[in-house]
Amino acid sequence: MTVTADDIVAFGSRYDPQPMHTDAEAAARGPFGALVASGWHIAALTVRAFVEAGGYGSTPVVGLGIDELRWLKPVRAGDVITVHREIVELRRSASNPGHGIVKTRVTVRNQAGEAVMSLLTAGRVPTR
Amino acid sequence: MTVTADDIVAFGSRYDPQPMHTDAEAAARGPFGALVASGWHIAALTVRAFVEAGGYGSTPVVGLGIDELRWLKPVRAGDVITVHREIVELRRSASNPGHGIVKTRVTVRNQAGEAVMSLLTAGRVPTR
Numbered sequence: 399m400t401v402t403a404d405d406i407v408a409f410g411s412r413y414d415p416q417p418m419h420t421d422a423e424a425a426a427r428g429p430f431g432a433l434v435a436s437g438w439h440i441a442a443l444t445v446r447a448f449v450e451a452g453g454y455g456s457t458p459v460v461g462l463g464i465d466e467l468r469w470l471k472p473v474r475a476g477d478v479i480t481v482h483r484e485i486v487e488l489r490r491s492a493s494n495p496g497h498g499i500v501k502t503r504v505t506v507r508n509q510a511g512e513a514v515m516s517l518l519t520a521g522r523v524p525t526r
Numbered sequence: 527m528t529v530t531a532d533d534i535v536a537f538g539s540r541y542d543p544q545p546m547h548t549d550a551e552a553a554a555r556g557p558f559g560a561l562v563a564s565g566w567h568i569a570a571l572t573v574r575a576f577v578e579a580g581g582y583g584s585t586p587v588v589g590l591g592i593d594e595l596r597w598l599k600p601v602r603a604g605d606v607i608t609v610h611r612e613i614v615e616l617r618r619s620a621s622n623p624g625h626g627i628v629k630t631r632v633t634v635r636n637q638a639g640e641a642v643m644s645l646l647t648a649g650r651v652p653t654r
Contacts, residue, residue: 409570412570412574413570413571413573413574414570414573414574414577415574415577415578416577416586416587417586418586428586429586429588429652436573436589437589438566438569438570438573438589441566441569442537442540442541442542442566442570443541445541445542445564445566446540446541446542446543449542449543449544450543458544458545458546458556458557459544460557460597461564461565461566461597462596462597463594463595463596463597464592464595464645465593465594465595466591466593467591467592467593467595468590468591469588469589469590469591517592524557
């Protein structure tokens with residue numbers, strides 16, 4: 399996905415209204431010297447990428463939690479990010495055998511191949 | 527903050543387009559029997575609450591990471607959430623003494639006082 403300046407400002411204005419995410423001119427004087435995406439925006443885009451890619455088909459995934467989320471590099475306007483998702487654990491829920499717990503490791507990279515964000519997810523899905 | 531159905535659908539449509547977040551009728555047949563907010567939406571609203579409340583004044587906060595994020599209860603249309611944030615650690619950065627690291631524990635509660643989300647944040651701020 400290309401992260402445009404408009405996307406950055408739209409998310410920033412609504413959910414993380416710091417000047418570095420909402421105003422290119424003010425961002426030039428900010429910690430990164432330019433507009434950068436809210437880290438939460440990058441997180442939200444990884445969710446969209448997962449759902450749009452088909453994820454687990456029409457099976458609803460209920461998010462249980464996130465661990466070790468790290469924002470490693472800033473994402474600037476025009477950066478192209480790719481989301482890599484690997485299933486690292488899959489087990490039946492002990493408390494509710496009608497459900498399974500899926501854990502995934504997510505790594506987001508920019509066009510230079512640098513990791514910009516990583517996290518571990520835990521989600522609940524119905525079993526077959 | 528009151529989380530409205532419109533808010534839930536706006537965020538869901540853009541960032542987490544699963545039927546339980548985007549379509550009240552389909553959500554009625556989904557895992558919660560009604561429209562519920564994306565967990566990432568609740569996370570984004572806690573960021574906005576922090577920035578709008580003044581946070582650390584005009585000091586920019588650069589998010590470094592999140593740990594132990596847990597979505598504990600669903601948030602439904604019309605729920606009123608309150609964000610509680612406590613500074614749990616404050617220290618000078620070892621690698622960059624011009625910056626400090628602030629860690630906070632965030633708890634989001636609904637109108638019944640039930641915790642719906644909790645997380646630990648780590649952020650970087652410039653020192654005085």
